[in-house]
Amino acid sequence: MDETVYLNGSFLPLAQATVPVLDRGFIFGDGVYEVVPVYLGQPFRLDEHLARLAQSLEAVRIRNPLDMAGWHDVCTRLVAANAGLTDQSLYIQVTRGVAPRDQAFPQPEVSPTVLAMSMPLVTPSPELVESGVSAITALDIRWQRCNIKAISLLANVLLRQEAVDHGVAETLMLRDGYLTEGSSSNIFIVKEGVLLAPPKNQFMLPGITYDVVLELAQANSMPLKVGPVSEAQLRAADEIWLTSSTKEVLAVVALDGVTVNDGKPGPVFKRMHALYQAFKNQVMRPAR
Ligand code: PMP
Numbered sequence: 001m002d003e004t005v006y007l008n009g010s011f012l013p014l015a016q017a018t019v020p021v022l023d024r025g026f027i028f029g030d031g032v033y034e035v036v037p038v039y040l041g042q043p044f045r046l047d048e049h050l051a052r053l054a055q056s057l058e059a060v061r062i063r064n065p066l067d068m069a070g071w072h073d074v075c076t077r078l079v080a081a082n083a084g085l086t087d088q089s090l091y092i093q094v095t096r097g098v099a100p101r102d103q104a105f106p107q108p109e110v111s112p113t114v115l116a117m118s119m120p121l122v123t124p125s126p127e128l129v130e131s132g133v134s135a136i137t138a139l140d141i142r143w144q145r146c147n148i149k150a151i152s153l154l155a156n157v158l159l160r161q162e163a164v165d166h167g168v169a170e171t172l173m174l175r176d177g178y179l180t181e182g183s184s185s186n187i188f189i190v191k192e193g194v195l196l197a198p199p200k201n202q203f204m205l206p207g208i209t210y211d212v213v214l215e216l217a218q219a220n221s222m223p224l225k226v227g228p229v230s231e232a233q234l235r236a237a238d239e240i241w242l243t244s245s246t247k248e249v250l251a252v253v254a255l256d257g258v259t260v261n262d263g264k265p266g267p268v269f270k271r272m273h274a275l276y277q278a279f280k281n282q283v284m285r286p287a288r
Pocket of ligand 1: 181
């Protein structure tokens with residue numbers, strides 16, 4: 001199927017969507033992005049994703065090319081155009097635009113390049129949820145603005161490939177002896193029944209799924225603490241979870257070849273996974 005994409009105001013087949021080589025996204029990785037899961041044709045937490053996109057744009061001083069209504073319109077039309085895909089992963093990217101190669105911002109200002117496309121959403125299989133996944137740790141070699149969802153992802157690419165090279169699902173990053181996040185996920189741990197989450201700061205992406213998990217924990221009176229998680233706490237955890245829009249909530253059952261507790265997804269994970277699925281089904285239920 002030749003999917004439909006949105007590029008700079010037009011909806012067109014993917015094969016016809018092209019960008020000039022002088023686009024600053026191509027030359028410098030000068031842009032930001034979002035990934036929105038779409039269940040049963042409905043984008044999940046769309047306003048929160050669009051708010052984070054607006055924050056990323058502001059942080060890198062790219063003019064937001066569309067207002068909230070404009071973004072909603074693009075997303076709705078794109079999801080409808082790709083209705084053949086049951087669940088979708090909506091990818092949005094904005095770069096600083098096309099200009100002669102010079103690191104400084106183009107003068108006069110040029111129009112941002114706006115791309116949105118839809119890919120099949122592949123969430124973890126029931127078997128994977130049941131078994132959990134393995135992960136490794138690595139030094140967080142990224143920059144100091146990890147709260148910006150920037151398209152320049154070279155460090156994440158290298159870190160994620162390390163996981164693939166080790167035959168595991170994710171790389172958990174440590175900075176100055178503290179857990180930051182995964183190469184493409186946020187990380188939670190559980191110790192003696194208490195859920196621990198690293199705080200939002202410039203060293204991690206403020207995940208939309210991270211927020212949902214914290215809200216669900218609070219709403220269900222689960223013991224919870226948001227604060228720095230040391231490497232020692234990570235390695236002594238009873239449970240480790242990773243969260244992201246596409247992975248949802250997944251248990252990490254082995255870290256650097258050492259099993260986490262008994263090597264099976266723990267009871268707190270099972271509870272949160274059930275809460276997450278119930279919440280998702282509740283908010284995604286078609287309006288009557
Ligand atoms: N951290 C990083 C580095 C990520 O790339 C992602 C997902 N793209 C996340 C965390 C999770 O964010 P979200 O829950 O919004 O998908």
